[in-house]
Amino acid sequence: MTSEGSSPDRKERSPIPPIWFSIGDPPRREPPVVPGYRLAVWEQVPLVRANVLGCLSLPVWFIFFSWIAAMVSRRSEYTIVFTLPSFVVGLLLVVVGVPLVHEAVHGIVALLLGARPSFGVGAGFAYTTFRESVGRSGYAAVALAPLIVISFAGIAAVAVWPEHTELILFVVVVNAAGAIGDLWMTWRLRDVPPNARLYDLADGFAALVPEEAPSQVGAEA
Numbered sequence: 001m002t003s004e005g006s007s008p009d010r011k012e013r014s015p016i017p018p019i020w021f022s023i024g025d026p027p028r029r030e031p032p033v034v035p036g037y038r039l040a041v042w043e044q045v046p047l048v049r050a051n052v053l054g055c056l057s058l059p060v061w062f063i064f065f066s067w068i069a070a071m072v073s074r075r076s077e078y079t080i081v082f083t084l085p086s087f088v089v090g091l092l093l094v095v096v097g098v099p100l101v102h103e104a105v106h107g108i109v110a111l112l113l114g115a116r117p118s119f120g121v122g123a124g125f126a127y128t129t130f131r132e133s134v135g136r137s138g139y140a141a142v143a144l145a146p147l148i149v150i151s152f153a154g155i156a157a158v159a160v161w162p163e164h165t166e167l168i169l170f171v172v173v174v175n176a177a178g179a180i181g182d183l184w185m186t187w188r189l190r191d192v193p194p195n196a197r198l199y200d201l202a203d204g205f206a207a208l209v210p211e212e213a214p215s216q217v218g219a220e221a
């Protein structure tokens with residue numbers, strides 16, 4: 001199951017992207033050295049590929065959520081009117097509103113797991129990170145929470161306010177397209193052993209597993 005992306009070998013790694021600004025503790029950029037543990041997986045999201053894939057996924061998410069919204073709102077026709085105010089609102093949502101809510105949802109789930117989240121923006125990505133280690137399923141919960149929570153909240157909002165379906169659709173589609181890195185990381189968790197401790201690296205993660213203790217094994221035999 002070894003693949004180039006999960007190799008802990010540093011020489012094969014792409015350069016660590018710079019962080020432009022951060023709120024709270026700065027992110028870890030490299031796997032920590034923890035006594036009794038060894039590095040099993042070091043994963044980095046390929047940011048350029050992820051951003052391109054995110055843009056390409058927009059029409060797919062749009063069709064998917066329009067289909068659900070049409071069922072929920074019982075409306076089959078939508079009108080999208082391009083005006084200057086709607087363009088400005090749309091731009092603000094893409095650049096500020098949706099990323100803020102998205103990262104906040106990551107942060108809330110990290111808090112619930114006992115970690116202390118911090119936030120920031122780097123070259124080509126916004127991130128939520130924390131210095132504490134979490135288990136594999138906890139890490140998956142943090143990663144997938146914004147896609148799941150915001151999508152379901154959006155569908156519920158369409159049911160309550162069908163007259164705002166277009167705006168809500170816009171938010172859930174932009175959020176889903178922006179979750180491509182989260183989906184990537186969750187997909188890469190399949191190479192992580194279940195007993196691993198995961199450390200977030202802002203643009204990826206490191207999974208450390210307990211070293212086998214030969215003396216203990218010998219003593220038991």
Ligand SMILES: [Zn+2]
Binds near residue numbers: 106146178179182
């Ligand atoms: Zn995310």
